[in-house]
Amino acid sequence: MRKCYPFLISAFLLSVLVVAPTTIFAAAPATSLNVYMNGKQQEEVLLLQGRTLVPLRAFDDPARLSYTYDANSKTVKITNKVNNVSIQLSGGAQEAMINGKKVKLDAQVTFKGGRTFVPLRFLSENLGGSVSYDKVGNKVVVRTPSEQERFKTLMSGDLTEARKIAISLPIIYGKDALQPQGEGFSIKYTFPKGETLRYYEQYKGLINYVEINADGLAEVKWQGDDPQSNIGHREKGNKPADLGEAVYFMDSVMSDYTYYGTIDKLGKSTELGQLDRSKENNKGKVIVPINEEKRIDARTK
The missing domain is CATH 3.30.457.10 (Copper amine oxidase-like, N-terminal domain)
Known part of the structure; x- marks a missing residue:
């Protein structure tokens, strides 16, 4: 922040x-x-x-x-x-x-x-x-x-540092954007394996699919209610293709913990670890390195 x-x-x-x-x-x-x-x-x-x-x-x-x-x-x-x-x-x-x-x-x-x-x-x-x-x-x-230095890191720098910048960008919503209708204080970020410039953000039962364009602007391309939340079946925009292998980071605001792991091609999640953010060296950490993951979407402008 x-x-x-x-x-x-x-x-x-x-x-x-x-x-x-x-x-x-x-x-x-x-x-x-x-x-x-x-x-x-x-x-x-x-x-x-x-x-x-x-x-x-x-x-x-x-x-x-x-x-x-x-x-x-x-x-x-x-x-x-x-x-x-x-x-x-x-x-x-x-x-x-x-x-x-x-x-x-x-x-x-x-x-x-x-x-x-x-x-x-x-x-x-x-x-x-x-x-x-x-x-x-x-x-x-x-x-x-x-911000120009951050932009360079976002587009072509270290994967973990770039993801930290990605989720901190102001999100640009389209006209008549859907609003969350559920409850809870956790935010889940899901990135395709090795990627930074597109991700899912899930909060209070609403899922946003965000793409970061060549200008470093974070735009919502699709929104939909989480089918497992039993809140509704709203949808807006064009739903992207399946991400394939992915990694996730769960920001549990109330407990001040970060949970992270992988998602396989079939959608099965495996938790790799958790971070107690009440400890001094973990304060504010939501994105952490995933072992053996390498960036594949770096671009230069």
Whole structure:
């Protein structure tokens, strides 16, 4: 789970700047372009001067970036702690001060609805973010520097580490997604043997089939009620083919245990072990290595 304290500090500091006296420039409502920042779709996106602007505070990377507010100049100061770059932004300005030098932006810094919006290009060119455009899918995918490193691990890195990242990604549901109707506090993740980029998630009697696309976005492709739960027979989407040999990880939230094992081609489960997460060296562990399992779905982009 991400630590939210640095994020809240950044949000507070940016909100202080919003209420300071400044010129507010009109901007168009959210565009039809789908913008994803660190895997999460942004509902607050502006179109200004033909450019797409996104909320600055959504570009959250506490390990690399810090935000402070200068009351005298009424500016947001952004510090990249890795490369010692200092950036200052002022509301309504179409330029930024980067290490004391003026750099022109392709759209004005805009305050709207308690948010500070900056051009997408600013994130990639000045904050070290990754921005990719998909004209066919009408979407933009933005990642912070730290998230870009996680993305590389997710797509082609160590199997266990990649799976940890996979289950932590924000899940993108389609329209009218099914909601769980059962009870319980356990979450079961099932991956095909040697794979990371697709899995089943089972919670409160509802099963989600999730695929992670080439942009690192986790999309639900199918949902259905667990036939063994006697809750219902709802189904949505196209059910995937059988996974074949698989591995599972059961996150028992109430008992603070992780149970893990294998599933053969016939669907028979074999528990390999359990992890007491109350012990210091096991805290937060849900995904663990499975002996002799090797990754087979690594991809490079």
